[in-house]
Amino acid sequence: MRHLKKGRKLKRTWSHRKSLLSNLATSLIIQDEKRIKTTLAKAKELRPFIEGLITKAKNAVIRERNGEFANGHVDVHQRREVAKVIRSKEAVQELFDTIALTVLERNGGYTRIIKLGQRRGDGAEEAIIQLVDFAPKQDGATSTRRKTKSAKAPKAAPVVAAVTETVADAPVVEEIKDVVTEIAEAPETVADAVEETVADVAVAAEEASDAAPESAAEPEAPAAEGTTNEGEEPKA
Amino acid sequence: MPNPKRRHSKQRTAKRRTHYKAFPSSVASCPNCNSPKLTHAACPECGYYNGRRVLNVA
Numbered sequence A: 001m002r003h004l005k006k007g008r009k010l011k012r013t014w015s016h017r018k019s020l021l022s023n024l025a026t027s028l029i030i031q032d033e034k035r036i037k038t039t040l041a042k043a044k045e046l047r048p049f050i051e052g053l054i055t056k057a058k059n060a061v062i063r064e065r066n067g068e069f070a071n072g073h074v075d076v077h078q079r080r081e082v083a084k085v086i087r088s089k090e091a092v093q094e095l096f097d098t099i100a101l102t103v104l105e106r107n108g109g110y111t112r113i114i115k116l117g118q119r120r121g122d123g124a125e126e127a128i129i130q131l132v133d134f135a136p137k138q139d140g141a142t143s144t145r146r147k148t149k150s151a152k153a154p155k156a157a158p159v160v161a162a163v164t165e166t167v168a169d170a171p172v173v174e175e176i177k178d179v180v181t182e183i184a185e186a187p188e189t190v191a192d193a194v195e196e197t198v199a200d201v202a203v204a205a206e207e208a209s210d211a212a213p214e215s216a217a218e219p220e221a222p223a224a225e226g227t228t229n230e231g232e233e234p235k236a
Numbered sequence B: 001m002p003n004p005k006r007r008h009s010k011q012r013t014a015k016r017r018t019h020y021k022a023f024p025s026s027v028a029s030c031p032n033c034n035s036p037k038l039t040h041a042a043c044p045e046c047g048y049y050n051g052r053r054v055l056n057v058a
């Protein structure tokens, strides 16, 4: 019967398996990004293993903060308990001094496993296991996906508005005003379009400078450089 | 040693094997780059999973 036969053997003896989990945990703790790539089976075995260690470290830190140890001493016993399975002083220190403090507010579930599909060669299913609190903060995770889509438009719009206003003030560029207003309505093509208009401005400025040299002489220079820094260009 | 009493016909074998099937793997399109990817796995093309970049794909 399968009663109480929990977990995977990972085709290893007990001692070999113990070493494997210890090594995986050490790698995950020491690694700067707090994420390792391994097989899905190993990742799933590692998860309860390392979460238990993190909880031990976290509870030790909480007890230390509650002043349960005299003279600011640390919870040496818990450190030794963890050091039984993580045989790297460096890793134990990282666990208690960095990881425990970061996960202080989280009630379990410190890790995330992301499946990667099968690898070439042996077809083993691979996965990334990472510490959630150390994963780079990214907008655009599922819950905020809609926000990021709409966020693009407002970013581009103010630039165009500024261009429209300031460009309109310049005497030479009356004709281009319409073009720029069109661009304002289609913000996504702003970057390209603005470069084009800047080029147009340059041409127009040259033409105008023949007719009215004093009024149009100045916009020529910045426009000719082809800068996308439109805010400064139309001061002329 | 115990032995089968009757011959096991081809038909009997074939009938049993009607339930042996190959199922297609569940493929979905990536919400980020629309390329086909396995469900519940990071996209091998763009490295996104769940709206989050998890892999550095060259």
Ligand SMILES: [Zn+2]
Binding pocket: B030, B031, B032, B033, B034, B035, B043, B044, B045, B046, B047, B048
């Ligand atoms: Zn993709």
